[in-house]
Amino acid sequence: MSITITEPSTVFHPGPHQLVRTPVGWQDLPYTRFTLQPLSPTIGAVVSGVSMADAVDAEMFGELNRALLEWKVLFFRNQHITPAEHATFASNWGALESHPFIKHRSDQPEDMPEVVRLAKGPKMAGYENTWHSDVTWRLTPSLGSVLRAVEVPEVGGDTLWADMGAAYDGLSDATKERIDGLLAEHDWINSFGRGMDPATRDALRPDFPAVHHPVVRTHPETGRKTLYVNQAFTQHIVGMDPDESRDLLEHLYLRAAYPEFQCRFHWQAGDVAFWDNRSTQHYATSDYFPQTRVMERITVVGDRPV
Secondary structure (H helix, E strand, O other): OOEEOOOOOOEEOOOOOOOOOOOOOOOOOOOOOOEEEEOOOOOOEEEEOOOOOOOOOHHHHHHHHHHHHHHOEEEEOOOOOOHHHHHHHHHHHOOEOOOOOOOOOOOOOOOOOOOEEEEEEOOEOOOOOOOEOOOOOOOOOEEEEEEEEEEOOOOOOOEEEEEHHHHHHOOOHHHHHHHOOOEEEEOOOOOHHHHOOHHHHHHHOOOOOOEEEEOEEEOOOOOOEEEOOOOOOEEEEOOOOHHHHHHHHHHHHHHHHOHHHEEEEOOOOOOEEEEEOOOEEEEEOOOOOOOOEEEEEEEEEOOOOO
16 A cells, blocks of 8 residues: 655655665775675665774775765774874865864864864753754865764764665656756755854855755766755755745655665764765764763865765
C-alpha cells in the first residue's frame, strides 16, 4: 500500500531502498594506509590506523580524500590532538575559514580564530538540532568540517549525517525534472541573526548578503548530483510563488530525515569527524541538557556551488 501526500510526485513506498554509494565511473580501489569500518551502506566509516597528529603525505592524502568522497564522513577514534594539530590536519584540504558570527573561545594559548569552540551545558543548551550544511549562506560554502570532541555527556549528544546524493537519487523523476535548474536563496539572518541586535545585523549585512545556490548541486570532484537546500539557511526558491516554494522546500527538506540515507555517531572524548559539506547534511541531537558537551570545529573553505 502507498500513502500519497500533498506534494506532487511524492509517494512513500514501504520496502527496500536501492542505494548507491559512489557515482557512475567510480574506481573502487583498496585502501592500503588504513582500514575502514562502514557505519551504513552509503555514508559514514570509521578510520583505523591514522594518527591525526602526524604529517599527511601525498599518498595518505590521496587515500583519505578518496575515502571522504566515497563515504562522505570519516570518523577517527581516540585522537587527543591539540588545536594546532587539528588545524594542520584540516589545512591539507585547503584554506581554513574564520567564522564571522561565532566568537572564538579556547583554553589553548594560540591565537587561532579558525577554531570554533562549541561549548554547551547548564547555561546554554544545544541548538544545532536541525538538518543543515555548514555556512551555505556564504558565496563559497565550506568544502568540509573537522569536528573534535573535547568533552561529551555520559548519555546523548550524538550527531547524525545524511547522504544528500542518495537523497537526490530517491526523488521521483517528476520531482527531479521540476527542480532541475532552480536556484534557492540562502541567508544567515534568521539563524545567527536572531541573536544579534538590529545595529549589529545592519553592520554585518553588506559583508554577508543573501546568496543564490542551485537546488541541485553537482559535486566538483565526483560529478554526482546532490540535493543542496537545508532547513537552517535556505529561505525560498528564487522566482517561485511563496506558497509553492514553501511546499516544495518542505518536501525536499524531508529527504534528509530518511534513516536509510543516514549514519549516526556516538561520541567519545578525543573522537574526530571529518565530513564533506558538499554532499551531506548533519544534525546534532540536543538531548543531553543540562549535561556538558564541548566540541571544537575547523571548517575548510570550499568553492561556489554549480
